Amino acid sequence: MNFHLFLLSSAFVAVSGQLDKVAKEAGLLYFGTAVDNPSLNNQNYLRIARDPAEFGSLTPANGQKWSNTQASQGRFTYGSGDAIANIARQTGQQLRCHTLVWYNQLPGWDTVSSVYNRDQMQQIITAHIQNVAGHYKGRCYAWDVVNEAMEDDGRYRNNPMYRAMGVDYITHSFKVAQQTDPAAKLYYNDFNIERCCNAKINATIAMIRTVKAAGAPVHGIGMQGHSRVGMSPSKREMKETMARFSELVDEVAFTEVDIRHTKLPIGAAEREQQGKDYMEVVGACLETPKCVGITVWDFTDQYSWIPQQYPGEGEACLWDRNYNKKPAYHSIVGLLQSAASSGLRTSATPAPVAAIAVTAA
Numbered sequence: 049m050n051f052h053l054f055l056l057s058s059a060f061v062a063v064s065g066q067l068d069k070v071a072k073e074a075g076l077l078y079f080g081t082a083v084d085n086p087s088l089n090n091q092n093y094l095r096i097a098r099d100p101a102e103f104g105s106l107t108p109a110n111g112q113k114w115s116n117t118q119a120s121q122g123r124f125t126y127g128s129g130d131a132i133a134n135i136a137r138q139t140g141q142q143l144r145c146h147t148l149v150w151y152n153q154l155p156g157w158d159t160v161s162s163v164y165n166r167d168q169m170q171q172i173i174t175a176h177i178q179n180v181a182g183h184y185k186g187r188c189y190a191w192d193v194v195n196e197a198m199e200d201d202g203r204y205r206n207n208p209m210y211r212a213m214g215v216d217y218i219t220h221s222f223k224v225a226q227q228t229d230p231a232a233k234l235y236y237n238d239f240n241i242e243r244c245c246n247a248k249i250n251a252t253i254a255m256i257r258t259v260k261a262a263g264a265p266v267h268g269i270g271m272q273g274h275s276r277v278g279m280s281p282s283k284r285e286m287k288e289t290m291a292r293f294s295e296l297v298d299e300v301a302f303t304e305v306d307i308r309h310t311k312l313p314i315g316a317a318e319r320e321q322q323g324k325d326y327m328e329v330v331g332a333c334l335e336t337p338k339c340v341g342i343t344v345w346d347f348t349d350q351y352s353w354i355p356q357q358y359p360g361e362g363e364a365c366l367w368d369r370n371y372n373k374k375p376a377y378h379s380i381v382g383l384l385q386s387a388a389s390s391g392l393r394t395s396a397t398p399a400p401v402a403a404i405a406v407t408a409a
């Protein structure tokens with residue numbers, strides 16, 4: 049089949065076309081990127097980030113997190129998130145909003161779990177979601193309502209919300225998010241839930257079942273998709289995971305993809321491998337009827353979070369730090385073009401994609 053032959057042969061072919069344009073032609077809803085505030089004074093960066101043909105969706109990398117929106121209790125600030133949301137408003141790009149309830153990047157007043165009993169925590173979560181999701185109401189295609197609630201070994205992450213409320217904090221968060229912004233697709237989002245089927249994936253499935261049974265409106269599951277060149281999950285493994293998630297929710301997405309090199313500097317072979325690894329992700333999404341789109345966790349190495357988080361690793365993005373497109377970029381565009389012309393996805397899944405496109409408008 050053409051599509052598979054393409055996978056083997058395309059790594060270094062430079063192709064014309066832009067990511068979101070060809071992603072839509074291939075039947076996806078969007079190809080998106082995270083954008084962080086420090087990059088917003090860089091015209092080279094903005095020329096690409098603001099181009100709807102390249103990125104049909106933007107995600108604030110930090111601007112909507114708790115520490116940026118409610119650094120002190122009851123005082124809400126939206127400058128960082130709005131800076132990115134306003135770009136999307138001007139350009140017509142979609143917004144993927146990130147994230148309402150997460151154990152990380154919490155402000156100091158909320159991290160001392162022993163201070164709060166169940167009722168207090170419930171009030172705190174309610175106020176946070178009502179304010180933040182209320183501020184962005186009607187503008188978010190999707191919200192990552194709860195982020196990273198599970199441990200790799202399958203236990204619930206022992207975070208302040210869990211300590212105060214148990215698993216009910218997840219159910220509650222989704223309910224408040226839906227009341228606040230009924231049009232947004234409400235996602236559960238996590239990492240290491242791509243390669244089928246580890247303890248975390250099984251536990252995530254069980255957790256989603258539990259909270260849905262308790263009335264949580266979970267519409268989507270986001271797989272972050274951070275991985276390492278040469279060690280990232282295969283298309284087959286990711287498709288299997290998404291098939292399982294698809295039994296539970298309306299849609300799935302890759303929400304934070306970057307594929308980092310573990311040793312630097314790298315050569316041509318590593319660059320080619322990175323392209324293959326990215327194509328596995330894109331191919332898995334294309335071949336999963338409920339997979340709506342792919343977001344990269346920023347598009348240039350200049351602003352990637354990887355070197356800070358994983359010292360010595362990096363060059364994880366589709367553009368290098370000088371804004372040259374890498375082989376991985378061309379591989380993805382070629383794969384999407386090939387999928388578009390073969391009709392791979394549109395013929396396989398007309399109904400869900402069309403239905404989602406209508407509600408997304």
Ligand code: XIL
Pocket residue numbers: 084109110195272304353
């Ligand atoms: C990262 C940001 O990119 C960094 O700038 C910040 O210092 C830490 O958080 N999973 C997530 C994202 O859900 O919010 C994280 O973003 C990366 C891991």
